[in-house]
Amino acid sequence: MLNILLLEDDPEDAELIRCSLLDSEVHMQMSVASTKEQYLSALGRKQVDLILSDFSLPGFDGWEALRSARQRRPEAPFIFVSGTMGEETAIRALKRGATDYILKDRLARLAPSVRRAVDEARRQRELKRIRGERRRLHRIIETTPDFVAIMDSDCRIVYLNPQGRRMLGIGQEALPAPTAGDPGYEWASRIMEAEKLRVAALKGAWIGESTLISRSGREIPVSQVVIAHKDQAGEIEYFSTLCRNVESLKQSQIALENSQKQLRELAGHLQDIREEERARVSRDIHDEFGQSLTAIRMGLSWLQKRLADAPASLAKLQQMEQLVDQTIQAVRRIVSQLRPAILDDLGLFAAIAWQAREFQKQTGIACEVEIDPMDPTDLVGQNMTIALFRIFQETMTNAARHAQATCLRVHCSVVGDRLVLRVEDDGIGISRQEASDPRSFGLVGLKERVVLLGGHVSIRGKPGKGTKVAVTIPLSGNKGRPCES
Numbered sequence: 001m002l003n004i005l006l007l008e009d010d011p012e013d014a015e016l017i018r019c020s021l022l023d024s025e026v027h028m029q030m031s032v033a034s035t036k037e038q039y040l041s042a043l044g045r046k047q048v049d050l051i052l053s054d055f056s057l058p059g060f061d062g063w064e065a066l067r068s069a070r071q072r073r074p075e076a077p078f079i080f081v082s083g084t085m086g087e088e089t090a091i092r093a094l095k096r097g098a099t100d101y102i103l104k105d106r107l108a109r110l111a112p113s114v115r116r117a118v119d120e121a122r123r124q125r126e127l128k129r130i131r132g133e134r135r136r137l138h139r140i141i142e143t144t145p146d147f148v149a150i151m152d153s154d155c156r157i158v159y160l161n162p163q164g165r166r167m168l169g170i171g172q173e174a175l176p177a178p179t180a181g182d183p184g185y186e187w188a189s190r191i192m193e194a195e196k197l198r199v200a201a202l203k204g205a206w207i208g209e210s211t212l213i214s215r216s217g218r219e220i221p222v223s224q225v226v227i228a229h230k231d232q233a234g235e236i237e238y239f240s241t242l243c244r245n246v247e248s249l250k251q252s253q254i255a256l257e258n259s260q261k262q263l264r265e266l267a268g269h270l271q272d273i274r275e276e277e278r279a280r281v282s283r284d285i286h287d288e289f290g291q292s293l294t295a296i297r298m299g300l301s302w303l304q305k306r307l308a309d310a311p312a313s314l315a316k317l318q319q320m321e322q323l324v325d326q327t328i329q330a331v332r333r334i335v336s337q338l339r340p341a342i343l344d345d346l347g348l349f350a351a352i353a354w355q356a357r358e359f360q361k362q363t364g365i366a367c368e369v370e371i372d373p374m375d376p377t378d379l380v381g382q383n384m385t386i387a388l389f390r391i392f393q394e395t396m397t398n399a400a401r402h403a404q405a406t407c408l409r410v411h412c413s414v415v416g417d418r419l420v421l422r423v424e425d426d427g428i429g430i431s432r433q434e435a436s437d438p439r440s441f442g443l444v445g446l447k448e449r450v451v452l453l454g455g456h457v458s459i460r461g462k463p464g465k466g467t468k469v470a471v472t473i474p475l476s477g478n479k480g481r482p483c484e485s
């Protein structure tokens with residue numbers, strides 16, 4: 001619906017104009033102003049899509065009406081509808097911003113003129129909107145801290161935004177620049193390499209990491225998107241690209257990786273030291289206490305023979321002998337916990353089987369052990385056997401402490417180049433959060449040991465069903481780093 005403002009002091013003429021438009025089926029709402037005041041007030045207040053104005057009015061003339069309309073409603077078309085308008089005046093009116101003029105005795109021309117004017121006004125509005133949008137987009141592209149370039153269908157870089165020019169050191173140099181490997185234009189050919197264009201043409205876009213090169217030959221790592229823009233027939237019109245400099249990101253990534261590697265090495269070193277220390281303490285306890293206790297035990301036996309006729313002293317001696325036997329057992333237990341000799345004597349898998357039996361004895365939790373007859377101890381370094389044994393001990397201890405399990409299934413085997421250790425319990429099941437909590441230090445240490453050996457670990461729990469810890473370690477590459485014992 002068109003809102004038309006008509007400035008006309010003659011009611012009959014006003015009616016004629018209204019009827020002429022209605023007869024031609026112009027959908028409109030018309031408000032009529034017959035004085036200067038009414039006209040100015042309507043211009044200020046109402047929605048006005050088009051203005052029709054008489055030329056000669058008492059106390060107010062067409063020029064003034066036109067001037068006010070141009071000031072207040074610059075977008076609304078303005079058509080003079082006049083009984084008396086010479087050709088010269090009409091031309092002057094058009095020059096001053098009127099859209100058209102119609103003589104009252106030719107009112108048949110009015111409706112087509114109104115339609116044309118409205119269409120043109122709409123087109124102008126749309127054009128203005130598009131121009132505004134283009135201006136805004138251009139400003140965004142020109143000020144963005146990312147690199148933006150456009151390549152035409154003849155493979156020439158036709159646009160490079162200021163950030164792109166800065167990154168590549170191109171200055172205000174005129175474009176287009178060839179990308180077909182012309183000498184001196186490597187910077188341009190790097191932006192749109194053939195492979196990126198091929199993928200973009202095929203799939204619409206290429207997204208990835210790449211390296212641009214500046215005019216001076218400096219390499220710049222970027223994360224890049226190349227987009228192929230096609231016309232309606234599917235032919236490529238041009239390619240655009242957006243690149244983000246990831247140099248500092250890359251540097252921090254490298255620094256982070258280095259520091260993680262250092263931390264891992266430090267953790268490995270600390271583990272080694274811990275194992276060495278345990279081995280030393282275990283040796284000392286074994287040698288010092290073991291020998292002394294055996295000597296005491298022998299001494300007690302000697303005394304026993306000589307005190308056969310003193311029953312009270314004999315009973316005391318027997319008590320002491322029992323105590324010494326218990327202490328010898330305790331020392332053996334401590335020594336084997338610190339550094340299971342069985343690990344060195346029988347190898348990893350046998351040590352695991354022994355540990356499982358011990359576990360069953362101590363906790364009452366049944367242990368089903370399934371072990372590959374082929375023991376890998378000779379294939380791998382000592383650090384790996386100790387690490388795996390400690391991993392196994394941690395899973396057993398966890399099962400006893402947290403799982404409320406009644407049964408434990410242990411599986412050890414060598415599959416191809418990999419050693420597999422699986423421990424499953426039938427307890428309450430570890431939660432996902434507990435399994436990945438950085439404060440679960442037992443599990444963190446376990447994972448750290450596996451990572452140091454280049455292996456993989458999965459810790460999964462099912463509520464009420466149990467927990468499964470599966471460790472896989474490659475055998476090759478773990479022969480080195482022997483641990484002193």
Ligand SMILES: Nc1ncnc2c1ncn2[C@@H]1O[C@H](COP(=O)(O)OP(=O)(O)OP(=O)(O)O)[C@@H](O)[C@H]1O
Binds near residue numbers: 431434
């Ligand atoms: N087999 C299991 N069944 C159920 N929950 C478990 C099991 N193993 C571990 N959890 C849960 O995961 C948590 C973290 O285990 P983690 O071994 O890291 O720590 P911890 O055993 O409590 O202490 P420690 O540092 O002495 O090992 C445990 O506190 C427990 O809640």
Ligand SMILES: [Mg+2]
Binds near residue numbers: 442
């Ligand atoms: Mg634990």
